[in-house]
Amino acid sequence: MAEILIKLEPADNPSDLLAWGRCLPVAVFEDGHPWGSLERPPKFLVVRITDQTAAQAQQYLKVEYDTSDPPNPIAIRKWKFDIDDDTMSNPMKKAVGDAIADGTILEVTTGMINAYIKRTT
């Protein structure tokens, strides 16, 4: 199983793709990771993915860049975990108030895909 650390607090400038905004994946580890004292609500939520390894879940940290101008790469897409989306399972929604929530990769990625940030430039 993998555990994903997800930001809960909003950024001051949420429209900026590079800002550490609400619902962005921050780190991925195998389950049982000894999370820090601040890696929990209200700053973060840990989602435990029951059917993926940490190596598989690393993909959700991926940021897609436009590198057509190599010295000036532009972030164009990144994963976002849509906790408030209706497509999320009830346990996932409930987990906002807890430290760790369990979900299958289908539940998690459904939420993520629905909130996949689009090209901004």
Next chain:
Amino acid sequence: MADFTANVHGVAWAASTAYALNDNVGNDTSPIKIYKCITAGTSAGSGGPTGTGSDITDGGAHWAYQGERHYTSLNAALAGESYNLTTNIHNTGQAGILTIDCYNFKDTTPAGTGTGYTVDSGHYINIKAHDSHGGTWNESRYRLVCNLGYTYGIINVNTQYTRITGIQSYLVSTSNSSSTGDLLFNNWSYAIISKCIFRRDVDGFGGVEGLVFGTYFMGPAKIFNNIFIGGFSQAIRLTGAAADAGIEIYNNTFVRAYIGIAASVTYTGTISVKNNLFYNCVSDVTGTITDSYNATTNNNSKGLSSGGTGNRFSQTFTFADDPGSAGSITHVQSKANYSTSCSFDSNNTAGNTIIVGVGFSSSFPAQEVSDSKGNIYYKLPAQFCWNPAYGGAQIFFAKNIAAGPNTVTVSGTGTDYGINIHEYSGLSTVGPYSFIYANAAGTNGGSTTPLTGQFSTVVADSLIFVCGADESSPGPIYSAGTGYLGYTLRSSSAGHYDASEDYIATSIQSNVRANFTNTSNLKDYWSIVAGVFQAIGTPFFNFHLGNSDTGAKGYGVSDPGSGLFSDDIDGETRSGSWDIGADDYQSGAAAAAITGTIINSITEADIVTGGKTLIITLTGDTWIAN
């Protein structure tokens, strides 16, 4: 002002485990805490340190409480503390400096500041290692080790005024694609980066750069006392057109970068590049820095295959870990084919090295090499003919290969591929200490003799491998240069020439050139590339000036009148002066123990009033007070 320090550490305490001095672990609850090992030993079978004591017994190990463990990765700390630091640091409603204190552990999550911070000159992000790496890559200290492929930069800084001190950063990715990311990308201004080690073991000089200042970086910046190790295409890349850059690059050491410091566009501000060491880089400083560029450079370069003239010192220097000679480089077998694939006649031996010389036609093609054993190939830059239609030559290599039958294949956008494949034993299987590089091409109407630029080897036992091509038809007839052995020179039916030769040196070769000779169809369409591969030698990680160095160490003292060493921005002078290159020493800890024998037993009163002399005989290595 309400400064906040976010502690980062990501390893839990473990039962019945041997711990070394200064190891850090996390344990206890409410909150989870960081402990530092103050007495090495094996931990207890359960429990672990708890509380806030300064000497907590845990089996044979003893621990001291360090603080609350807030985050388990640098990235989480940057994400969790993303506030307006001028008004609301740590969500306290006050202004302050955010220090992110990275304790001793291996962090594998790429980190980024994001753009959510609001900062100014007095309220900024200060990322630091809790304990110094001591100037040498240190597996017992904080290190950010990432195998990229999914982000752009191990540390991606997008916030002004950010300071980074003492961080070890290691790009593990074997890819040479520029899209896989730079080690650190900084797109804003007022950066201070010091005492860091940027490491990349992969040779091949692909598109991966070390420390990059992006297009919108406006300066100023101070970059000092850092060490850049490995096959970076450009260890420091300056891409922006800063209005008032004020960039100071002082006392850094660059090892085996293709280019040490490169400016790809014109800076209009002041850039000072001083007191740096460049070791086995193809070039030290390049680019279009045109205004106030202090390239009276006061840098020292060694083993450059180009450049190295003008304002550079010729002062010799010796690193603490200069590689030793190991000898026994042997050419095992070779084969050639005027095609895109070629098979060895005999099985490869595990641990050997395959070197491939590739000749090609067409205009500026890109090619890669693979083989049926799945070995990973790195490449030196291609050399193209002055007339692009006649292609060029390129060297690829794979280290520490697998055993068995093997077919090597080249793929790319070129035509008329001809490949020479060679297997060698006795070459270094680890990077980045395996090669330097020199190349050249003919000029229109110029010489008809393929001849590389000048280069030097740095250890006695080295392999100089040379690949040449002339894709005109009919091409010239090549033979090996003087002292070289041509293994697979070949003339195809089409008249193209794809040649290789080698020279196994047993002594250091200084300022030499490699060449082919030709006797017919003399033309100027030639391209030639040479790589120098070192024998297996002593692990080579300490890139500080060694105690035996008598040239560059303390050079500020020996040459006080030259004006070349007028300042040292780290302010940490050594022995009354400063050195060239990174000089962040591990004070004391690396010194040998001093033992002694008291020859005559006397009291203080004997010395003060009796005029007696205390004699102590000290043994052990000389203690250099760095």
